Amino acid sequence: MLxxxxxxSxxxxxxxxxxxxxxxxASTPPSVTYRRLPDLAPPQPPIKNPVESFFETHRLHKPNLRAALVEISEKSRIAALVLDIFCNAAFHVSAALGIPTDFYVSNGSPGAAVFLNFPTMDETLDVDIGDMNDYLHFPGFPAIHSTPSKTVVFLCFGRRGLHSAEQLKETAVALERSGHRFLWSVRNPPGKGGDVPNLEEILPEGFLERTKEKGFVVRSWAPQSEVLSHEAVAGFVTHCGRSSVMEAVSSGVAMxxxxxxAKQKMNKVFLVEEMKAALPLDTGEGGLVTADELERRVRELMDATTGRAIRHRVAEMKAxxxxAVGExxxxxxxLHKFINDCCGRADG
Incomplete structure (x- = not known):
């Protein structure tokens, strides 16, 4: 406001x-007069919620603001009162005094686009209740996720999930070009000795440096279950092992x-065709997944619109x-039925 x-001025x-x-x-220009409202008295009972306290303070200051505006108007005509967007309680004071009022949205046009659509967002947004934890679309504003979460793609292929050097390079190119944040568990290609891979050798030159702000490569092993349960993870590129699928579904992560x-290929068919919880990857000659194909699928899964159906489906499956494992x-x-059957056979 200053x-x-x-x-x-x-x-x-x-x-x-x-x-x-x-x-x-505060330090003000010569033509700007600074007026501080008096402290609130008597002391108000504490409010635990800091956001509620913030707005309550403005509401309680309404008598002080009214007194200040009345005093100023006695000496000169007030042409306008400009309020910070959070000081909405003051509008009742200026309206009662007949003072024209404007709101100043200090966080710029993006914030204004969101604020102005709040009163009618339930009518104008092409979403249902489930989408409120997904991407939101405001007129004149790019799609944004409703939370500082669900922005990371996690790639992990199990204990025996080895990829060729060529495949690792194609994967790296796809991740870099996609522009999405990622966490990638990388193992040495077949034939390479040692458990810990030399990332500088097997990945494209400069890849780690160019993507250090968006991605992180884990050497060999990552705590898969803990990663999938993290709120930042939105997508999982997986080898379709049963445990991996169960962990992803339990965490509500699209795949x-x-x-x-072979068994993983059968799991893929069920995941894609029956469960509708994953997108497929098309393979080329020799089973190679090209950078173009992986980039396309990552963008599709993470996109606000095209990946919505899968994200909703997995969210339902998480619930x-x-x-299923609750009381x-x-x-x-x-399980109870199985144990009772076993015990019944033993007793018989």
Whole structure:
């Protein structure tokens, strides 16, 4: 607000401006008068929620603001009151006094685009309740995720998931070109000795340096279950092993199916065709997944619109999985039945 007052003063030096605040005095231009509102009295009961406290403070200052505006209006006509977007409680004061009021959105046009659509977002947004934890679309604004989460692609291929040197380079190119954040567990290609790979040797030159702000490469092993349960992870490029699939579903993470062994290829069919919880990867000659193909699928899964159906499906499956292992859940009841059958046969 001080910056705005200074900007107005610079271009309209004869226009008197009063800056009203609850904070201590600030350094102001000559044409700007600073007026500090008195402290609230008597002391108010504490409010635990800091956000609620923030707005409550403004509401409680309404009598002080009214007194200040009345005093100023006795000496000169107030042409306008400019309020910070968070000081909305003050609007009732200015409206009652008949003072024209404007709001200053200090976080720029992106914030204004969001704020202006809040009152009608339930009517204008092409989303349902499930999307409120997904991407939001505001007119005049790029799609944004509703939370500082769900922005990372995790790549991990199990204990025996080895890829050729050529395949590792294609994967690296795809991740870099996709522009998405990633966590990639890399193992040595077949024929390379040692458990810890030399990333500088097997990955494209300069890849680690160019992607250090967006990605991280883990040498050999990553705690898969813990990673998948992290709120930042939105997509999982997986070899479709049963444990990996179960962990992804339990964590509500959408998948890109990249099977290696025979049983994993069957799991891929079920994941893609039946469960609708994963996108497939098309392989080329010799089973190679090209950079173009992987980049396309990563973008599709992470995109606000095209990946929505899969993300919703996996979110539903996460809830079902939690219910199955909860009290009286289907998995628990099936376990009880199995144990009772076993005990019944033993007793018989």
């Amino acid at each position: 910056a705005l007052a200074s900007f107005i 610079k271009h309209h030096p004869t226009l008197p401006i009063t800056l009203i605040s609850t904070a201590d005095a 890109i199916a990249w099977p290696i062994d 079902s999985a939690a219910a 009286n859940g289907s998995s628990v009841l099936a």
